[in-house]
Amino acid sequence: MKVHIITPFPEMVNSIVESSILGKARERGCVEYQIYNLFDFSDKSSNKRIDDYPFGGGSGMILKPEPIFEAFKFIEKGLHDTNSARVIYPTPDGKLLNQDLSYELSRIDEIVIINGHYKGIDQRVRDSMVTDELSIGDYVLTGGELAGMVILDSIVRLIPDAINSKESADLDSFSQPLLDGPHYTRPSNYKDMKTPEILLSGNHKEIEKWFREKREEKTKLRRPDLWEKYKQLKEGSR
Ligand code: 6GU
Numbered sequence: 001m002k003v004h005i006i007t008p009f010p011e012m013v014n015s016i017v018e019s020s021i022l023g024k025a026r027e028r029g030c031v032e033y034q035i036y037n038l039f040d041f042s043d044k045s046s047n048k049r050i051d052d053y054p055f056g057g058g059s060g061m062i063l064k065p066e067p068i069f070e071a072f073k074f075i076e077k078g079l080h081d082t083n084s085a086r087v088i089y090p091t092p093d094g095k096l097l098n099q100d101l102s103y104e105l106s107r108i109d110e111i112v113i114i115n116g117h118y119k120g121i122d123q124r125v126r127d128s129m130v131t132d133e134l135s136i137g138d139y140v141l142t143g144g145e146l147a148g149m150v151i152l153d154s155i156v157r158l159i160p161d162a163i164n165s166k167e168s169a170d171l172d173s174f175s176q177p178l179l180d181g182p183h184y185t186r187p188s189n190y191k192d193m194k195t196p197e198i199l200l201s202g203n204h205k206e207i208e209k210w211f212r213e214k215r216e217e218k219t220k221l222r223r224p225d226l227w228e229k230y231k232q233l234k235e236g237s238r
Contacts, residue, residue: 001031001108001159003152006071007115008038008050008063009145016149025162034075038063041070051117060119068114068125075112085110087131090147091120092140094133097151099174101134106158113152115144177229179222181214 007013017023017033025031042048043066051061072087079085086108095101105111114121114130126133136147157163184195198210220227 001106001156002034002110003031003156004034004036004075004110004112005115005148005152006036006038006068006075006113007145007148008117009115009143010035010037012145013115013149017152020153021157021163022149022153025156025159028161030159030162031156036071036075038067038071041067041074043067054119058119062119063116063121063125065122065124068121069129072112072114072129079110081110084108085112085131087112087114087129088148088151089114089116089121089126089130089133090136090144090151091116091133092135092138094135096138097134097136097154099154102151102154103158105132105155111155113148115148117143117145177219177226177233178212178215179219179226181211181218 005013005017013035017026017035022031022033026033038050039048042050042064046064049064050067051063054060054062076082086105088105088111090113114125134147134151136150141147184199188195188200196210198206201207216227216230219230
């Protein structure tokens with residue numbers, strides 16, 4: 001996968017893709033990142049401004065269309081297939097990201113992420129090049145960078161071979177509509193806080209049953225919406 005990221009904060013984005021799973025995935029050759037500084041595409045005649053006041057009034061600044069169109073034109077020239085590429089704009093008024101969509105996006109060869117900032121970007125950018133307007137939850141962040149990196153992280157870890165064991169991705173909360181259960185590691189007894197006996201028993205069948213029960217309990221309590229989905233899937237598979 002090749003990921004192109006347009007941002008007014010290239011250092012911030014770079015420090016994130018260099019470290020963590022995102023950096024590991026690059027080392028493993030699963031993904032390449034190309035970061036574009038939005039200021040490099042600003043119009044010299046407007047004093048390198050990348051934002052401006054909103055028409056019609058209102059608070060906050062809006063990213064101007066020209067630099068983003070210019071950056072996109074530059075990226076587009078290097079794309080293998082413009083039609084299958086996906087262009088993501090992280091925004092709190094977007095469609096809510098979920099694991100199914102992350103899976104779908106992890107199978108795409110070329111992804112462009114446009115990280116807006118301030119109050120937003122000019123609507124003409126959204127209308128003419130964005131394919132996926134995505135939100136990461138019902139709360140507001142100061143800018144699109146962090147949200148964009150969250151979206152990218154959730155996609156990259158699902159690329160085959162990007163992380164150590166595919167299993168750990170498969171067992172995640174949300175790969176099945178069940179939350180993850182409790183985990184323990186050595187020492188089995190830490191200051192009298194003990195690991196449940198069953199996990200030390202070596203009885204794999206019983207351990208699996210115990211994990212499933214814990215996951216079900218937690219899901220029922222915390223996420224009634226997922227619990228309903230899970231029950232339906234279970235009935236369907238009978
Ligand atoms: Cl994608 N961006 C910002 N700025 N805030 C958010 C978000 C995105 N998703 C939830 N809150």
